[in-house]
Structures are given as C-alpha cells and as structure tokens.
Amino acid sequence: MKVLVCLALLAATASADELSLESTVRSPTLSGSVTVDSAEARRVPGATGEALKVVESLPGVARRSSIGTNGLVVWGSGPADTRVLVDDMPLPSLYHLGGARALVAGELVSRITLTPGGYGAPYGGGLGGLLQITTKSLPSDGVHGSIAVDLLDASASLSAAITPRLRVAVAGRYGYLDRVLPAFLDAEAALRVPTPGYADYQLKAELSLRSDESLSLVYLGADDKLARSGALTTTPSAGVTETERQTRHTERLQLRYRRVTTAGTLDLSAFGGWDSDGRETTFATVVTDRSAQTWRYGLRGSYRFRPHRRVTLMLGVDVEGARGSLSRSGSFTQPPREGDPVVFGRPPGAETAFERYRAGWLRAALFVDGELRFGALTVSPGVRVEALILDGDHALPDASLGPPRGWQKLTGAVDPRLTVRLKADRQLTLFASAGLYHQLPELGDLGPVFGTPTLGPSRAAQITGGLEARLREVATAEVTAFYKELSDLVTRSPASSPSVAAALAQDGRGLVYGGQILLRLQGWRGLSGWVAYTLSHTTRQDHPGSVPRPFDWDQTHVLTVVAGWSGHGWSVGARLRVATGSPRTDVVGAYYDAHADRFEPRLGPTNGARLPDFVALDLRVEKTFVLRRARLTLSLDVQNVTNHANVEEFVYSADYSQRAGLTGLPILAIAGAGARF
Amino acid sequence: MFLLAVMGCRPEVGLRASLVTSTKIIAVRAEPAEVSLGEEVALSALVVSPTGPVMPPIAWSMCRTPKPFTIDDVIAPACLGAGSASLGQATSLTATVPFDACRLFGPDLPPTGADGQRVRPRDPDATGGYYQPFVLDLDGAQTAMLERMRCALVGASAAEAALFAMRYQPNQNPELRGVSLSVGGAPVDPAAIPVGAAVTIVPQLGELESYIRFDLASGSVVDEQETVTLSYFITAGELDADRGSTNVWHAPPTAGPEWLWLVARDSRGGTSHLTVPVALR
Numbered sequence: 001m002k003v004l005v006c007l008a009l010l011a012a013t014a015s016a017d018e019l020s021l022e023s024t025v026r027s028p029t030l031s032g033s034v035t036v037d038s039a040e041a042r043r044v045p046g047a048t049g050e051a052l053k054v055v056e057s058l059p060g061v062a063r064r065s066s067i068g069t070n071g072l073v074v075w076g077s078g079p080a081d082t083r084v085l086v087d088d089m090p091l092p093s094l095y096h097l098g099g100a101r102a103l104v105a106g107e108l109v110s111r112i113t114l115t116p117g118g119y120g121a122p123y124g125g126g127l128g129g130l131l132q133i134t135t136k137s138l139p140s141d142g143v144h145g146s147i148a149v150d151l152l153d154a155s156a157s158l159s160a161a162i163t164p165r166l167r168v169a170v171a172g173r174y175g176y177l178d179r180v181l182p183a184f185l186d187a188e189a190a191l192r193v194p195t196p197g198y199a200d201y202q203l204k205a206e207l208s209l210r211s212d213e214s215l216s217l218v219y220l221g222a223d224d225k226l227a228r229s230g231a232l233t234t235t236p237s238a239g240v241t242e243t244e245r246q247t248r249h250t251e252r253l254q255l256r257y258r259r260v261t262t263a264g265t266l267d268l269s270a271f272g273g274w275d276s277d278g279r280e281t282t283f284a285t286v287v288t289d290r291s292a293q294t295w296r297y298g299l300r301g302s303y304r305f306r307p308h309r310r311v312t313l314m315l316g317v318d319v320e321g322a323r324g325s326l327s328r329s330g331s332f333t334q335p336p337r338e339g340d341p342v343v344f345g346r347p348p349g350a351e352t353a354f355e356r357y358r359a360g361w362l363r364a365a366l367f368v369d370g371e372l373r374f375g376a377l378t379v380s381p382g383v384r385v386e387a388l389i390l391d392g393d394h395a396l397p398d399a400s401l402g403p404p405r406g407w408q409k410l411t412g413a414v415d416p417r418l419t420v421r422l423k424a425d426r427q428l429t430l431f432a433s434a435g436l437y438h439q440l441p442e443l444g445d446l447g448p449v450f451g452t453p454t455l456g457p458s459r460a461a462q463i464t465g466g467l468e469a470r471l472r473e474v475a476t477a478e479v480t481a482f483y484k485e486l487s488d489l490v491t492r493s494p495a496s497s498p499s500v501a502a503a504l505a506q507d508g509r510g511l512v513y514g515g516q517i518l519l520r521l522q523g524w525r526g527l528s529g530w531v532a533y534t535l536s537h538t539t540r541q542d543h544p545g546s547v548p549r550p551f552d553w554d555q556t557h558v559l560t561v562v563a564g565w566s567g568h569g570w571s572v573g574a575r576l577r578v579a580t581g582s583p584r585t586d587v588v589g590a591y592y593d594a595h596a597d598r599f600e601p602r603l604g605p606t607n608g609a610r611l612p613d614f615v616a617l618d619l620r621v622e623k624t625f626v627l628r629r630a631r632l633t634l635s636l637d638v639q640n641v642t643n644h645a646n647v648e649e650f651v652y653s654a655d656y657s658q659r660a661g662l663t664g665l666p667i668l669a670i671a672g673a674g675a676r677f
Numbered sequence: 678m679f680l681l682a683v684m685g686c687r688p689e690v691g692l693r694a695s696l697v698t699s700t701k702i703i704a705v706r707a708e709p710a711e712v713s714l715g716e717e718v719a720l721s722a723l724v725v726s727p728t729g730p731v732m733p734p735i736a737w738s739m740c741r742t743p744k745p746f747t748i749d750d751v752i753a754p755a756c757l758g759a760g761s762a763s764l765g766q767a768t769s770l771t772a773t774v775p776f777d778a779c780r781l782f783g784p785d786l787p788p789t790g791a792d793g794q795r796v797r798p799r800d801p802d803a804t805g806g807y808y809q810p811f812v813l814d815l816d817g818a819q820t821a822m823l824e825r826m827r828c829a830l831v832g833a834s835a836a837e838a839a840l841f842a843m844r845y846q847p848n849q850n851p852e853l854r855g856v857s858l859s860v861g862g863a864p865v866d867p868a869a870i871p872v873g874a875a876v877t878i879v880p881q882l883g884e885l886e887s888y889i890r891f892d893l894a895s896g897s898v899v900d901e902q903e904t905v906t907l908s909y910f911i912t913a914g915e916l917d918a919d920r921g922s923t924n925v926w927h928a929p930p931t932a933g934p935e936w937l938w939l940v941a942r943d944s945r946g947g948t949s950h951l952t953v954p955v956a957l958r
Contacts (some may be wrong), residue, residue: 332800333747349750595808
C-alpha cells in the first residue's frame, strides 16, 4: 500500500456562509441544471478546497481520468463541446493543465451552474452542456482579504470599497508544484512525471451608477506549462525517450453594464481575449509541434421585459469571434482525435507534415426567448438565428507551389428551442425540452494539411424530460431523461489517399441517450449533500456505413454520493464515486517493426474493450475557529481512503503479449490550515 | 493530482526485449540501404535463438497496399495478409523495388482521385524518406521492414529542387566496426568472461553520415546528421538497458557459451549488426 501524506497550508476560504454546513444548492432554472454555491463547492471531499472541481461530482458529468483529458464530458459530448462561461465570457477550458486547479480561483466565484443539455435560446455555440460561473458581487464596505499557501500553490485575494460606489477586488494564485515535486522524487522519476506549473490572476471592479445601473469589469489571466521527459512508452528499459512540453496562456477582459428597472432588465457586455497554446512532443526522431495564437472577442446584449402579465420576453444579440494564427508539424496522428484507436504509450506514426495558416470565424446571433405562463403550465419557446462566417488564408497547402489562396464560407443556422414546465402540485413539477444546437469547428481543424478548410458547423438535436419533486422543505429529487442526435461531426477522412486539403471529413454521427437522478438534502440537522446517478449510452458512427462504436468517454454508470454534516465549528464530509470504466481499443496481436526495433500492436474493434470500473471514497474534516476579525480553518482531505487500485490505462509488454494496469491515485491525505479576514 | 497517479505506479510488463528466449528476427539488413526505383536490393534477416544464430526459411513478401495516413502502423495492416505479393522462402533474397513504389508509398500520386480532386501526397518521415515495405513471416511471427527509396521532392521550388538533386547522397548502412568488452575497466576476451561479471560493452561505430532534406517549414534544403541507435540482445543474464551508445551486461552466474548481438540502425533506415559469441568461465 502506498500512502502519501502531504502537509499543506490550505486556503483560508471560510466565509460567514461557510460556517454553516447547510447546503446552498439552488433550485434549477433549466431542465436538468444544477447550481452550487462556491462555499458549498469548496467543502466537497476530494476537491482539496477548489470550488470549481465540484463540477466533477454533478450528475451528467463523466468521471475524468486522473491521467487523461482536462475537459468536461457531459451527456456524451466531448470536452470541446461544453461551453465554459464566466459571466457569459467564454474560457478555453475549466482547468489548468494537469487538472489539479481551475483557471479561475474560487475567491471571486459566487456560484457554479451546470446545464448538461437542453438550454434555451440565449446561449449557443456548443453541442454539449453549459457551465456558467458567476463572479461574486464585491463587499460594499471595508477591506477584505485572504492569503493561503499549500503544497500545490500560493494564493491571495484582496477586495476594497474604494468609494461608496466603486469596489475593486484582485486575486491571484501561483503554482509551484513543478519546483516542489522534484524534492520528493528521484531524478529519473522527476523527468518522467508530468509536473504542471501554473498561475492565474483576476481583477474585478464594480461601479454603481444610478440606483438601477451598474458597471463591472472583469479581467482573467492564466498561465500554464507542463513538461515531461523519459521512457513513458511501452517498456522503460527500452531506452527510447519521449518528451512533452506544453504551454498555455489565456487572458480575458470584459466590461458589463446592467440596468434593472420596473420595465425590464438590460444587460450589455463586451469581451476581448487572447489564447496562446503550444505543445511539442518528441518520440525518438519524430517531433510534433503545435502552436496557436488566437484573439477572441464578443458582444452580447439582452433585454428582458414583461409585455403582458403572463408573458416574459428576452430579446438579445450574441456576437462572438475568433481569429488565430496556427502552425503544426510532425506526425498526423499526434495528438489523437476522439475515435482514434489509441494504445497508451504507443509511438505515433513516423510520417511528418507541416502547415501554417490563419483562420477565423464569426458567429452573430439574434435570439428571442419567451416565457408564457398559463396557470400551472409554463411554456418557454425560443429561437436563435445565427449567421456563421468562416475564413482562412490557406485553401491549399504551401507545398502546392501556387500563391496562397484564401477561402471563406458563409452559412447560417436556425435553432428553435422549447421548454415546457407543468407544476402538478406544490411538490411536483414536470418538464420537457427540445432544441437544435450548432457548433463551429475548432480553428485547429481548418488547416490545409492536417485538417480541412471547408468544414462547417456540427449539429445536435436534444430532447430532455423529467420531473422535480420537493420531498420536504429540505429535500428534492430530480429525474431527467435525455436523448441527443449528433450529426456532421468532424472525423478523420476514411480515404487512404484523400484529396488535398481534405484530411478531415464531416459526416460523423452520434447518438446519446440515458437518464439521471439527483437527490439533494439541503440542510437538515446540519446534514447536506446529494446522490447523483447517471445512466447513459453514447455511440459514434464515424462515417455513413461504418459500424457504430462506443464514444471515447462513454461511461454507462456514474454514481456520486456527497454527504456532509456541520455543527459547533466542525464540518465533516464524504464523497463516494463509482463509474464504469471508459472504452479502450484492445490489442489482439503484434508484429515486429525491424525498421524501428519495436513491436506494433494489431488492434481489435475501436473502443471494443473497457477499463475496469472506478471506485473511490474521499473524506474531508474541517474545523473553523473565529479569532476576532479573522477566521482560522484547519482541514484534512483524504482521497481514495480505501486505497482502491483504479486502473486508468492499460499498459503492455514490449511485444504486446502481456497487459497490466496503470493505476491512478493511491490514498492521499492533505492536511491544511489557513486564515482570512 | 493526475501526476501523482503516474508517480511510481507504472509497472514494467513482461520480459525484456533484449533477452532472447525464443527463435526470432531481430534485424533485417538491406544492401544497398537506399535504392532507386527498379533497382535490386539484397535482403537478409538476422534470426537468433537461445542457442545462437539460426538460418530458418522465412516467407518473404512485398507489401503492395498503401498505409492509411491516419494510423500509427509502419505498414498497412492489409500487408500482413493478402495485401502483399509473395517473394519466396529463404533467410535472405534479392528483390527489385517496383517502378510504382513511389506511387504506392511515396508522393507520386495520380493527378486526381476518384472524386476528381487532387490527391494529397504521402508524407515523408522526419528524414525526408519514403520506403518500400517488406513482410517476413517466421513460423507465424511477422516482421515488417522498410527499404528506403528515392522519390520526387514535393513542395520545393525549382531552385531548391535543383540544389537538392545536386547535393543528395543516398543512405549507406551504418558501419559497426566491432565491440570492446571490459570488466572493471580491464579489457576482457569474449571467450573468457568471468561468470557473474558486469561486462561493459562499448561498440565501435564508423563515422556518422551527413545528409540533406527538404524542410517544408522553411521551404529550403537543410543539412542534417544521422543518428544511430544501438540495440543489444543476449541469451542470458541482464543488460542495464535494451538500447544505448554503451551498455553493461550482468553475466549469468553459470559457465557456458552465450551470445551477444548488437544491431545498429541509422535514422534513415540503414541497418548493420554484429554477432559476438561469448564464453563464461
């Protein structure tokens, strides 16, 4: 048994509402959506005090591998399909590289809302879920702050009411695990273990104008770097090294105006931002290098008003764009796409190519979202009409020897949405929703060599239905069924010799169906928590006529139980997670490659096998002391208490004749303390 | 936290590739190491067993099916079956690289595909090379080998293409001149190695070749130097590593004859090997 006990000073994040363990989970406003206050989220065991990691414990979310993706997989949609919005401003991902922390520190977060699907016309641009992070309203008087240090990072925040109308807050975090970890590892392991370094910083300013007006400015920034080197492929003793270096930089600036009057609510916002991504991997002589610098911008305005006592309308415009400069060289299959038959540790193909191009897209939408109330029945129809423009400067590769020729594509989409809610009685509400959704291709898929410049939007049709029941004043139950059909998905071209500038095709389809149950207890004798169970089945058909296969992250059963009790300054909690293992492609044989002196696997059906089921129990104990103006918090977070050996990947012998499991987190205890004023 | 999952939790599965426990092919040498279309190439396999080198009949075939560019394999999976043309049974043989090899496995594609669009040229490897694949079958265990061939240059201007044609030198197999063995810093005779000794192996390589390749990113011809990877195989004991410029063999504690093989592979596909019979006393 491997036991790691890490002593750390954790962020002193207790606030007045945290002192009570009473759950502050809010009632859903959309079908299947869940809202969690950040104070509650920080106390979820296993999250080590990181508020946004609560998302992993919500229904509809597939368990995230401790080795694989940093993104969210919601209701059978890939990580790039779920939108992450901070005050309606999109972020490229929820987590820093490595997934230990979120891009936005919890100090400025008020609440987190996850809508796995079926959301209304005000939002678009994604086939999957919608994760909305709402920043806090700043304190109207005084100076407040916090400082924290732990094994992973140091963070601080400060907020002040500069004048009665102007409030400002800043927060920042600096991760130093890449410097600390080598002290705990031998030299070889220090090279082999991917050690992320990260930093994030935020600023929020609020200005009260007239009594019904407010202006706010939010700035977010994040830096990431991750490096790994060593023999992480099939057999360490083979002496073949692999290195990986990844960097990411994100900045966002948003200005937001809101006016609330008796006539209606006006929201106006504009944002601009910059993303920079770089990733270089080397395996023997094969070097793969990707980089992208992307400007992002958007404008959004909405007006919500009540033209009739039974009718509420929201009219809005939503414009978003991206323009990037991208380059890529190296193996075509690195990094792998969803649906690629991946064998962990297998070197990429030896053929190399190169592309460099600029591309962009603009999505301009008008939307109408209504709410019509007829007694117990509420009907919410909406429609979103989008004009989509894509363009680039390379319709063909440079190797074509002609002068670079640009391209442009103009298309549109009309996405109707409908939600119906019937309040059957005081305790029971029935709901159903249906809608169409579109998502533009990623800029990285629009290259003339590794991609296809003529790609258009992918589509999804979503239907959900269910019921919400308030069992007592403190308990609720929600049952949601969902069905999604995905079409025009971007996949690799099936042709052995595809046309120039057509390495990707857009004829993939997907099918997702299932159901989820959420039982919540909201503060009964100090007890709170929830039980979330999702049953789902997700398949992809890469091309017409091809055999449907399981989705890369298809997890049939995902069960999460979160329970906590608080009282007398104490807070204790537990989290149990059980999930079906994700699909993997089986190895059915191998042949020797005398050119490279290694074996190549012969593969079974794509995603025809599965990892073993995942089981983990996490515990958290927290004690808060009140010391004049400050609060002192001591905590102990223990992950995987039973030290269950969860297999995160299959690894193979050099000749692929034997298989073993690469296991994830062993039991891990993190003790912490902190203070806040 | 994911990094902690990797830390110390990765098992090394199965026997070391360097330990010869059954009859198997460990190298295939082609002479010359690079050919033009229509040229003959002499192919020979190094087959080893726990009792030393052997020369069993091997079923040779020439791959005739292009590899889909979306897979990691070195050859098309179809070439392990019906996608290859049989060449006969032998330990070594001579084959002719067909004139259409650069069309099947290189950049010489038909002007348009079935849909009437121009076809994407195949990508070279990191050294700019294209290869004709061969498949060897030894009692059901299959081996793929690649013979480098000279194909047209893609994406270069006329000036760069002319410069490339003028300066290009075909690849040669690496020169593996010999190997020196020592124990405790003192040279040791392969015929008289102490049992249980830690034997340092230092291969003697010839001069590394320089070569040119066309770099798509800069659109120019660039100079490169080959790298050579050395693989080691033994019939008993244990090596510090399966590959490396030098190595240490921890000889078994029992006296008797054993075998050591070294295989040198250069980055452009050339191969040489050395068989060293040793006696433990």
